[in-house]
Amino acid sequence: MSDESLLIVSPECWRDACFSLPATRALARVRPTDILCPEPQRRLWEASGVSQVLTHDGSKKSLAESLTGIQHVLLWEDGVVAKACVKAAIPDRIGLPAPGLAKKLTRSLERTVRPGPPEHDVRRFLDTAATLGAEPFQQENFAALEIEGERYPDKVLIVADSDFGKNHEWPAGRWIELLEELPKHLLVLASGPLARKVAEATGIEVLEISDPIEAARFGQLIGADGSMPHVAAAFGTTCAVLYGPGDPDLIRPLGKQHSIIRRKVECSPCFVSSCPLDLRCQEDLSVGRVSNLLRGFIPA
Template sequence: MAVLCPESQAPLWQSMEELDRVIIYPDKSSARQIAKLLQAQDLEFESSISWEANEAAKAFQRVSILQRLGYPAKGLEKTLTDPVSVVVEPGPIEHRVRHYLLLVEELGGNPFVKATFQTPELPAAPKKSKIALAPASDFGASHQWPVERFKELVESFEAEHGKDGIEWLILGSSQSGDIGTTESDLATLLDGRAKNHAAEWGMEENLTALASCTALLSSDNSLAHLAAHLGLPAVVVFGPNEPSWKRPLGKQSQALREHVACSPCFLPKCPLDMRCQDAVSVEMVSEALLDAMNDRAGESQTN
């Protein structure tokens, strides 16, 4: 079993021992370039699964993989030999992960078992609390809790625990198209109280850093899902997105949201006044973050 992935995602897949091979292509590769990479492998693929219409799906078609599976999504169906349809009964909103697991079930697998959702064992929690802050969102500016609120939270924690009681570090969303701007704004507001690694660290460094943290405080972004993959306690502020559909998995991930009349709108840029983000108070986030820190400390004692 092999995974074909863009270079920015490689560290995540390379950490999974269940895979026989990870085939990596540069992020902006064309279908022709990806096809050449596949043809250079020392094996011939019998089947492929594609999740969305992209250059990789076109490359599977270009190299004529005999069985090409996937949902018949717009733009993807024409690249498939065997579209897979799953009947979903009307009902409450279900998490997006079921969209993928249901396809695996349709193919004969049994994905709805405990092992599917287990996280790797985290190292012991640091003796000095270390909190990762991820203020930017690769889903758009409207998905970001205001950096001024992050600053207020840091100040309130330092007032309670002392400036030397907590180490703060700023991480960037690993797939952000505008890396560094929001994070540097927060670093400026914090005036040296937090180390800003957003511009220099990619997914590999972020995974390593998160594993050594006490907790993560994050806007709604892909980094929060990396924390969920590791099992790290996290507080994630939601705005225009729908937590029931897209929240990071696991009980250790707390999705905070104040529902306003216009949400969820899913828009990357707010046409109004960011009321969904403004409604989430510093007090609400502080309480959730303290719970997350206690969860990590308790987990470490258990281990």
């Protein structure tokens, strides 16, 4: 790594990693840029075009040793890697002053807050790249990544389970009723506890998917608010996402081609881990509403 190389530490969350992709690609066009990411994200970043992909297992001691000699690092969040960067005495630690991170930075960046409604979370990454001299608002930075191996453009992946928690999952009975209306020969269920219940009732094939990138092999994805739609979208899969407590205005998958399905209720978005009421954002989302919004989404 040269003295001018920038090491960017990927966010731990898959969704945020996908949101940081366009900014990272923009920065890689103006200076040598490497990525440090959790091992499971390796394939995502190898497809992004950065100079080098380094991975870590979350061990602060081994991380600090591996960071010796690095001069410039861009941090998006606090955590074990940020602490390791301090321990390694990296002289130029750059970032927005996020909670817990500000004291670990040697160069805090300022971000202009624009008037109007809250912006999509991708803007904090894009604005940071622009501050560092890149031109992030260009189409090539948002182009779909390439996935190696076979793709299934005529198949639809159903992702009923969410790694964000049960609050983000539509009830099993609703999924069963919806899938009975759809052409079953086109459908595949991504593995998970909820998916297995749905598969038992519908007979739809369940595919074991441990790596979210495997979701990108499918032409379409219908799923709960979780990591898989974001990763699949990064590789060009068209997604329809069912939102409950989350806010699609802030965290929808990148790209105008995706569909957002939700029943907006008084208390959403709430962002709580456990609903103190009756999970009405999911319970009030009817099969009829979802079915109508999916019209034309699935290939004939």
